[in-house]
Amino acid sequence: MPQTTSPNVSDALYRAAYEFLFTEAEYLDDNEMESWLGLMHEDIEYEVPVRITRERAAGPGFSDSSWHMQETWGSLETRVARLKTDYAWAEDPPSRMRRCVTNIRVSPGDAEDTLNVKSNLLLFRSRFDQTSYQLFFAERRDVLQGADEDWKLRKRVILLDHTTLGTHNLGIFL
Amino acid sequence: MTPNADSGNGHHRPPGSEFARFFEDMERSMREGLVPAQALHDPDLYKLERERLFTRAWNFVGHASEIPSPGDYAMRYIGEDPFIFSRDEHGEIHVLFNACRHRGTQICRVEKGNTSHFRCPYHGWTYKNSGELVGMPALKDAGSNLDKSRWNLIEAPKVAVYHGLVFACLDVEAPPFDEYLGDMKYYLDMLFLLNDDLEVMGEPSRWTQEANWKSGAENFAGDDYHLVYLHRSMFEVDVIQIPYAANMLGHHVLPGNGHALAISVAEDPEALAYWGYPEEVTSKYDLSRLAPTQQDLAKRSRVLVATVFPNLSVLAIPLTGNPHKDPPTAFIVLRLWQPKGPAAMELWNWVLVPKGASEEFRQASYRAAMGTFASSGLFDQDDSEPWQSIARTGGSPFARKIDLKLNYQMGLGIGSARQIEDWPGPGLVFDHRYEEANQRVIFERWLQYVSSEAYPPLTGAPTLSEAANPNGGPSLRMDYRTPV
Numbered sequence: 313m314p315q316t317t318s319p320n321v322s323d324a325l326y327r328a329a330y331e332f333l334f335t336e337a338e339y340l341d342d343n344e345m346e347s348w349l350g351l352m353h354e355d356i357e358y359e360v361p362v363r364i365t366r367e368r369a370a371g372p373g374f375s376d377s378s379w380h381m382q383e384t385w386g387s388l389e390t391r392v393a394r395l396k397t398d399y400a401w402a403e404d405p406p407s408r409m410r411r412c413v414t415n416i417r418v419s420p421g422d423a424e425d426t427l428n429v430k431s432n433l434l435l436f437r438s439r440f441d442q443t444s445y446q447l448f449f450a451e452r453r454d455v456l457q458g459a460d461e462d463w464k465l466r467k468r469v470i471l472l473d474h475t476t477l478g479t480h481n482l483g484i485f486l
Numbered sequence: 487m488t489p490n491a492d493s494g495n496g497h498h499r500p501p502g503s504e505f506a507r508f509f510e511d512m513e514r515s516m517r518e519g520l521v522p523a524q525a526l527h528d529p530d531l532y533k534l535e536r537e538r539l540f541t542r543a544w545n546f547v548g549h550a551s552e553i554p555s556p557g558d559y560a561m562r563y564i565g566e567d568p569f570i571f572s573r574d575e576h577g578e579i580h581v582l583f584n585a586c587r588h589r590g591t592q593i594c595r596v597e598k599g600n601t602s603h604f605r606c607p608y609h610g611w612t613y614k615n616s617g618e619l620v621g622m623p624a625l626k627d628a629g630s631n632l633d634k635s636r637w638n639l640i641e642a643p644k645v646a647v648y649h650g651l652v653f654a655c656l657d658v659e660a661p662p663f664d665e666y667l668g669d670m671k672y673y674l675d676m677l678f679l680l681n682d683d684l685e686v687m688g689e690p691s692r693w694t695q696e697a698n699w700k701s702g703a704e705n706f707a708g709d710d711y712h713l714v715y716l717h718r719s720m721f722e723v724d725v726i727q728i729p730y731a732a733n734m735l736g737h738h739v740l741p742g743n744g745h746a747l748a749i750s751v752a753e754d755p756e757a758l759a760y761w762g763y764p765e766e767v768t769s770k771y772d773l774s775r776l777a778p779t780q781q782d783l784a785k786r787s788r789v790l791v792a793t794v795f796p797n798l799s800v801l802a803i804p805l806t807g808n809p810h811k812d813p814p815t816a817f818i819v820l821r822l823w824q825p826k827g828p829a830a831m832e833l834w835n836w837v838l839v840p841k842g843a844s845e846e847f848r849q850a851s852y853r854a855a856m857g858t859f860a861s862s863g864l865f866d867q868d869d870s871e872p873w874q875s876i877a878r879t880g881g882s883p884f885a886r887k888i889d890l891k892l893n894y895q896m897g898l899g900i901g902s903a904r905q906i907e908d909w910p911g912p913g914l915v916f917d918h919r920y921e922e923a924n925q926r927v928i929f930e931r932w933l934q935y936v937s938s939e940a941y942p943p944l945t946g947a948p949t950l951s952e953a954a955n956p957n958g959g960p961s962l963r964m965d966y967r968t969p970v
Contacts, residue, residue, distance in 0.1 A: 360862070362691045364597040373597075378688025378837075381862045382853060386808035390723055394864060399719035402867035475597065476832060477693035480870040482862035 318419035321427070329418045329429045329456060332463045337411040340485055345392045348485070353457055353464035358383040360470040360486060374471060380482055381470075402483040409484060410436045413452075421455055426466060429454040433470070433486060437479070449473040450486060502534050502937065509937035511889070516930050517963045518953065519895035519922065525929060526698040527880030532828040534936040539796060540565025542657040542935060544666050546798035546822055547571050547581055549836060550650040551685035557600040557615055560689075563824055563832075564654060569642060570594045571652065574616035575602065581642040581654040582617045593639075598689060604639075613639050649678035650685075651798075651820070659941045668944065668970070669741035669912035670794060673749075676784040677802055677818070680760070680771040684818065684838040687852045691835045693861040697873035698880060699797055699831040700928060702823035705869065706791055706799035708738050708748030708924030711896070716868050724809035725857075725864055728788055736789075738903070738921045741913035742946045742970065744795030744931025746924035750788045759788045762804025762816035767843050779910040793924075795931050797823040807857020807864065815847075817855035829877035835860050894929075897921035898953070899961030905950055914947040923948065923964060930966040944970040 317326055332351070339348040352358075360380040366373040383391075394400050415432040422428075431452045438445040455467035470486045502509075512522055525531060545564045548571045552560055559572035561584065568584035570593075586593045586606040593606045593613070603620070604613045610623040617639035622629050642654035646663030648671075653663055664671065678684070705712070713720075713730060720726045726733075728750065736751040752759045760768045773781050789803040799821040804814040822834040837855040839848040858865050879885055897903045903921035905914060916923065927948060934942035946968035953963040 362689055364689050366596050367599060370596075370599065375688050378691060379856055380691055380860065382856060384808060384811070386810040386812075387853075387857055389810070390725065390808055391864070393723045394719045394725075397719040397722045399715070399717075399722065400868070401716060401871045475692070477691075477861055479693055479861070480695040480697075480874060481693070481867040483867035 317417050320420050321418045325427065326418050328461055328463060329427055330416055332456060332465075333413045333416060333429070333431060333454075336465070337413050341409050341411055343406055345395055349389060349392050351463075351465055352385055352388060353466040354385050356383070356385050356388065356465055357467045358388065358465075359468070360472065360482070363472055363475050365475055372471070373475070380472075380477070402481055405440070407437045407439050407484060412436075421457075423457070425457055425459050427456045427463075429456055435484075435486060437484065446479050448479070448486060452486075501537065501939075502530075505531070505534070505937070509933060512929075512933050513937075515891055516926060516933065517965060518955075519893070519898045519900070519926060519960055519964070520891035521894050521926070521929050523880045523882070523885045523890040523892055525880070525932070526700060527829045527877045529828045531936060532825070535825060535932075536565055538938070539932065539935040540567075540656075540825065542655070542660055542941060543796050544644075544646070544653045544655045544660065544663055544794075545796075546794070546820070547645075547652045547654050548690075549684075549686045549820070549838070550579060550647060550652055551841075552689075553579065555600065557602050559594065559601065559615065560598045561594050561596070564642065564656060565825060567656075568592060568594070569654070570604070570639070572615045572617075574614065576616075578616065579645065579647065579652060580616055581645050581652070583640040583642070585640070586611055587619065587637040587639065611637075617641055649674075649682070651678075657941065661944055665944060666743060667794070668743050668745070669947070670743070670745040670747065670792075672780065672912050673739055673741065673747050673790075674792065674794075674800065676776060676780050676787070677761070677790055677800070679775045680773070680784060681763070681767070681818070681838075681840060682772075682775075683841040685841045687837045687839050687848065690822075691861055692832055694826070694830065694832050695870050695874055696829055697831055697870070697877045698829055699823040699825045700932065701873040701876055702821070702831065702833065702869075703793050703795075703797050703799065704925040704928045705873075706801060706821060707746035707793035707928050708791060708919065708921075710734055710736075710748055710750070710791070710919040711922075716872065717865055719868075720805075720858075720864060725805055725807065726803075727806075727809075727814050728804075733789065734919045736917075736919050737906070738897070738916040738919055738924050739911075739913050740915070740923055740927055740947050742948075742968070743944055744927050744934075745793065746927050747790070747792035748919055748924055749783065749790050750919065751783070752786045752788055755782070755786060757786070759786050760784060760816075761787055761790060761802040761818075762814060764816070764847060766847060767816070767840055770842065783911075793928060795928065796935075797825070799823070801859060805854050805858045807854060812850060812853065815850045815854040817851040819855050819859045821859070829881060833861075833866075894922045894926050895960045897923050897962075898950075898964060912947070914949065926964065927966060934967070946970045 362375040362378040412434040435448040451471040453469045457466040553573040570582040591608040612621045619634045644655040739747040801819045818838040820836040824832040909915040948966045
């Protein structure tokens, strides 16, 4: 559903959401995983539902019972801890990544001190000496929680524009 | 006559004849545990696979629980061919070639749905969900005198259902499924007869790799050795909590026909293992459905990983993606390694959970599977690295020039695994799991299909014998073609 930034969201709040997303993307692009984890709320719900092709009348095709990722703080922390071992081959050497976060719309969240943030994600990924690269496109529906510029990601649903993933692994964060 | 020479006089040479020497050489080298790298990336061998393997072997299509109600359907592939996996109004399962009989238009253009009829978008030919042609627009003008009963959607010639797993075969000459599965049934029955109320959670997830499908099929056939290094991070962050050395105790089982199975077995017979399933699940097991030897093996099983030839793998293992909070939880994954090219595959992943278990367990089981063996899976991520580079090696001109052979010799007197002489069940069985016959049988059965125009005969378990090896190397050799 199209969502313009609500007039109930002040310029300052809009800017806070905007800066949060760019900071988060920068941490991920720069492989600063501890800093990134620090932006996750302890009750984070992070989901990437499986998508399949359905008829137009049946809707966009996101599953309500299967996921590519369905993470909490503990499982995200386990992923980051794994990256610190000497055996995280999938991301050692790391992928080169760049996240473009655009079409940012902000509205007041359902709970106090929360913001609903909708954005588009374009993620570029390349590895090794290959000229080939992967592109991921998605809509993100985030809930930010916090106040006074100390925001955390409380919830993220990543709605991919892909059914079969054109990637050899989702060993990265979207 | 050199295999690659063009005879120049228009004589038809049978497909694959340019590989005659390659096939002979491979049959010899497989006995010594050597696999030609070329088998993992060759466009012409891939063409032979398309024509002779996936069109003749039994292929996994889906699980019956995915199409529970009449009219349910999903689009699936057998090799590269699209098929509609549907349930008709009477509850029967169909596997229908996704091509209108009129012009060949693909009539199913979504991945899942429910319909009483499929209607071709081109001219409107209409089929029941059983495949029966029932009508078309302007029938009197367009189709009078057409005997519609001869123009139904084409069914896969053979379909079989094994514990809810639906397999299809495109070759009328193929043996029936239970003969094809052979003694693999004895071992898979342990898992599926006890866990007899499994259903797929959600839809299968899919992702792609620039790797040959055989790299996945052989890995899940029983490559337990790679846990020590490729997946070492899993031990370091407590995702897997069975110590590595203990996990390697158990068996490699070669029941014949190219199938392979590996089981990690707990040493302590009193340790209730059952792949890590909790009491709420195991208390419902009807153990009387298994023979005593199966019962004992099932009870002590911690991990089961297997490949049903050619490309369906089964994995049962207790893991956790969140060791802080979730203890290791049992799950079953079905994994299909779909060929998309000589060095391209699509991985399909299903998670099976018991219908009758608590919602809490079902969700925990799904989470454990998704976090470890899926597109973002902590194990799967790392597997993609060697497999993709192996495909590059397989396509290497230098590898072809020197006829590069890869070392799959573990268990042929290399390493300390030994055949168990008095094993009470079927098949050739090794103790312990440092052993590579599980990988070799996949390649050998592949060879039998791609090298033969006639349907390859069923084969019993491989046999070991002393190798006269003047050049050193393995002291044993393996023969894979024991007649059944």
